[in-house]
Amino acid sequence: MNDLINIVNLFETDGIVTSVEPFGSGHINDSYLVTTSPEPATNYVLQRINHSIFTNVPELTNNILRITRHLKEALLTRSSAFGYFQVIQLTQARAGNYFIQDREGNYWRLYNHVKGSRSFDLVQKPEQAYEAGKAYGVFQYLASEFDAKALYEVLPDFHNVASRLASFRETVRLDPAGRVNKVKDEIAFIEARSAEMHTILKLGQHGQIPLRVTHNDTKFNNVLFNEGNKAISVVDLDTVMPGYILFDFGDAIRTGASTGAEDEKDLSKVNIDLDLFEAYSTGYLEIARHFLNAVETDHLAFSAKFMTYLIGLRFLTDHIDGDRYFKTGFPGHNLQRARAQFRLLERMEQNFPSMREIIGKAMKG
Numbered sequence: 433m434n435d436l437i438n439i440v441n442l443f444e445t446d447g448i449v450t451s452v453e454p455f456g457s458g459h460i461n462d463s464y465l466v467t468t469s470p471e472p473a474t475n476y477v478l479q480r481i482n483h484s485i486f487t488n489v490p491e492l493t494n495n496i497l498r499i500t501r502h503l504k505e506a507l508l509t510r511s512s513a514f515g516y517f518q519v520i521q522l523t524q525a526r527a528g529n530y531f532i533q534d535r536e537g538n539y540w541r542l543y544n545h546v547k548g549s550r551s552f553d554l555v556q557k558p559e560q561a562y563e564a565g566k567a568y569g570v571f572q573y574l575a576s577e578f579d580a581k582a583l584y585e586v587l588p589d590f591h592n593v594a595s596r597l598a599s600f601r602e603t604v605r606l607d608p609a610g611r612v613n614k615v616k617d618e619i620a621f622i623e624a625r626s627a628e629m630h631t632i633l634k635l636g637q638h639g640q641i642p643l644r645v646t647h648n649d650t651k652f653n654n655v656l657f658n659e660g661n662k663a664i665s666v667v668d669l670d671t672v673m674p675g676y677i678l679f680d681f682g683d684a685i686r687t688g689a690s691t692g693a694e695d696e697k698d699l700s701k702v703n704i705d706l707d708l709f710e711a712y713s714t715g716y717l718e719i720a721r722h723f724l725n726a727v728e729t730d731h732l733a734f735s736a737k738f739m740t741y742l743i744g745l746r747f748l749t750d751h752i753d754g755d756r757y758f759k760t761g762f763p764g765h766n767l768q769r770a771r772a773q774f775r776l777l778e779r780m781e782q783n784f785p786s787m788r789e790i791i792g793k794a795m796k797g
Contacts, residue, residue, distance in 0.1 A: 436464060437452055440476065440478055443524065443525050445476065449466055450467050453465050461670070462479065462480040465477060475545040480538050480540055481539040483537075483538075483539050489539045491586070493541070495583050496530075496670075496672070498583065499578065500520065503519045506575075516662065516664055517567075517570050517574075517665065520546065520665060520669070521544050522542070549665065552652060553653045558707050558710070561652075562711040563655070564663055564688065565714065567655045568716060569718065571666045572645070572719075572720060576723045580643045580674035581643065583645065583674055590648060590671070590673075593741075593742060594630065594633060596746060597626055599749060600622065600745055608754055609751075609754035609755075618771070631734065632679075636676055641677070641678070643674050646675030648679060649668055649671045650687070652684075652688045655667075678732065678734075679735070685739070686739045686740045689704055689708040689709045694773070706783060733787040733790075736787065737780045744769075744770045744773030
């Protein structure tokens, strides 16, 4: 802990550090809760940035600074209705930057900790889904006047289905781990839907949906709740970059409205929970309907199918490639993940008319 305290002391902090403890359940960066004294000194979240994934830490940091400053200003000037919403802030290092690099080459940064906040890994009831949807809606509303092109693309082609399919097909052709013959049904599943899954990409290319600031990791546990169970902040801003708003909505539904785990082995447990879908959509569109265009709202339900397809595609590609990207807990883990996503997609396809009806109802308020 002494080493971590020494790192924290390289930043312009309030108070005296009394403890540094592991914090959160993220899979990319290592996070620690920094407690300080005396009251009311600020507590902090210390993070070691995974620079094998986020290879340009200065540009990543600039993205976060640009968007958090804009969000803060938008809160002050655009609406008093969101006075409860809090924007996390990077703490400046004593050397002047907003990150430091240690002797081993690791990059570290420090955020303020939102006092009294908590997060949840799983949606437990529709009221939570509603609050999460509203929080992401507020985030996107406040960011809607920011020029997305001013942000650095930290993960190029992250949700580009054409690029992902090209990589998938090349991996199938090469068959580096000798697994293709055992996943022919899954390959056929991908190819049968490939044409439809270019829809969002084509809408963007034709100028029917605008490039916007997108979060790109809209999991439920990236929303902070206060003690009264109201969503008050959105965190994990590493993947904030230019994109289509449909990516964020779709991934929130994929992760937050499924009845099974992302790697559920028992596929009979996997379905789309329409109550959670309705609650999230209602909260989200309570805010987002005021700035989305008609084409965006018309494709919200489809976006859930798209993101489920895309993540399943990535899991299957990695399985065929020999599990080089995603961390796995056991042999065949990526294939199990892919199959769970494909079953969820099938359930979405079966419930698609109901999903579109729910969106239409939410749009009317």
